[in-house]
Amino acid sequence: MACVELKNITKTFGNEEIIHQIDLRVEDGEFVVFVGPSGCGKSTLLRLIAGLEEITDGTLEIDGEIVNELSPKERGVGMVFQSYALYPHMNVFENIAFGLKLGSGAGKEKIREWVQKTADVLQLGELLHRKPRELSGGQRQRVAIGRAMAREPRIMLFDEPLSNLDASLRVQMRNEIAKLHNRLQSTMIYVTHDQVEAMTLADKIVVLNKGHIEQVGSPFDLYENPESLFVAGFIGSPKMNLLPGTLAKPGADTSEVALDGIGPARCACDSSRLEAGATVTLGIRPEHLQLRKPGPDDTPLEVMNVEYLGNEAYVYLDVPGASQPLVVRQPVPCPVVPGQSLVPVISVDSAHLFDDNGQVLRRTRAPAANEVGDAQLEGAQG
Ligand SMILES: Nc1ncnc2c1ncn2[C@@H]1O[C@H](COP(=O)(O)OP(=O)(O)O)[C@@H](O)[C@H]1O
Ligand SMILES: [Mg+2]
Known part of the structure; x- marks a missing residue:
């Protein structure tokens, strides 16, 4: 010893x-x-x-x-x-x-x-x-x-x-x-x-x-x-989604970002030391994303592939201009099929935000428990 x-x-x-x-x-x-x-x-x-x-x-x-x-x-x-x-x-x-x-x-x-x-x-x-x-x-x-x-x-x-x-x-x-x-x-x-x-x-x-x-x-x-x-990209399998974008509205409690190819999102973190327009990366794990059907004002993403693993499924969505697809974990049975257009919903409290040096911005709320849910997906097929 x-x-x-x-x-x-x-x-x-x-x-x-x-x-x-x-x-x-x-x-x-x-x-x-x-x-x-x-x-x-x-x-x-x-x-x-x-x-x-x-x-x-x-x-x-x-x-x-x-x-x-x-x-x-x-x-x-x-x-x-x-x-x-x-x-x-x-x-x-x-x-x-x-x-x-x-x-x-x-x-x-x-x-x-x-x-x-x-x-x-x-x-x-x-x-x-x-x-x-x-x-x-x-x-x-x-x-x-x-x-x-x-x-x-x-x-x-x-x-x-x-x-x-x-x-x-x-x-x-x-x-x-x-x-x-x-x-x-x-x-x-x-x-x-x-x-x-x-x-x-x-x-x-x-x-x-x-x-x-x-x-x-x-x-x-x-x-x-x-x-x-x-560390965010290294720990976790499948990997955390790392989404580049810019800071739309800095805040001490909640930050608003514009994600390249995806659109607006929010993150519970303190970005008050940064200026609006700063380059940031939002990190979100596949289990902290949900999918919903698009409304009239949405820019949906196209489903490329659905990986069925028995106890869960991973949905891969094409993000315009990005080299990596967005990965979303879904419970099974999973009604999503390739070719569908859906909108990703990012859990505000579970998202991480990183500055352009790759350092995390302090989170302001405890991360939510895994919130894989399919409520918003009901009837998505069709
Ligand atoms: N005996 C050595 N002489 C010169 N360079 C070495 C020697 N051993 C390791 N290195 C270098 O040190 C770095 C780290 O190697 P290593 O510790 O084997 O990495 P890892 O185990 O994480 O893959 C590498 O760039 C490797 O080329
Ligand atoms: Mg080694």
Whole structure:
């Protein structure tokens, strides 16, 4: 068990700074996920914590002790990589025992006991005699986790451990890693570019962008209160609709905007520091939009496609001049059909507004609960 503290951590490769002055605290027993697009520095940051890369500047503390100069083993970290990196000629038992034999000088009986305990936790007990080639992808990844666990590290680090697995196995392993954390209550830092993995596993998500931290928070916090366009667009699947426009009427309580290709909309936020005519982006999640039939003064949008997912449906509307369609979640059965012309209704309290630097404007009302409704759609077909 251990807490980890990064203070002003910088990493330079050659003369290129890749990680910029990162401050972060990971609490004892916490499950922290680093998320961000490819190349933003997730693996580098994890390797700095592991001791696999030298820290250029700043200090790394584990349980209050500065560990910059310590080896991975001395830091007490165990690491699981995307490629399982198992020894093909060794069976499961030998692969898990490998790390133990190297360091501890423990007796045979003790090692057998440790391996058995680890294998039981990971449900590998029946497979100890098998070679890696005789295992499924998920089983191999469990062996790799077992090898990292066997030394009972203070901190477990994972670098995209599931990205080599197919979709259904990924969901299954995601659940197993969550269970493992519940059982062991050890500090875990987990890297992924998959925001669904981040949302489902994390106590705390760290969103990285180009080597700096965009935002840190619980999954709920990042979903409900993104501080920047970057986080708004990254967290959530399907993505938040990000609609460019101009500020028609600034306000301290409610802002009126004119959205390109859509028309007027309102947002419960404080835009009083901006001038009318300022470039803004309105963010609205698919579940915070409704659809209604057009009236005489409306400029409706055309339905391009309806995606039926069984428990819900997504309606894609063409926005003139925009590269992305507007996505609206609808309950099922969904009466909307392609070719129909409908007007999107934006929930004022659930919309987010961003300035032209991509920074959010303070919201003035609590976001409404998910308000997917079809009342206004009744009779839309026809
Ligand atoms: N050993 C290295 N030498 C030089 N550049 C590197 C090295 N490792 C990573 N980088 C660069 O650092 C940046 C971040 O890489 P990485 O941490 O692997 O990103 P991520 O894991 O988020 O995809 C990339 O631009 C990558 O090319
Ligand atoms: Mg990486």
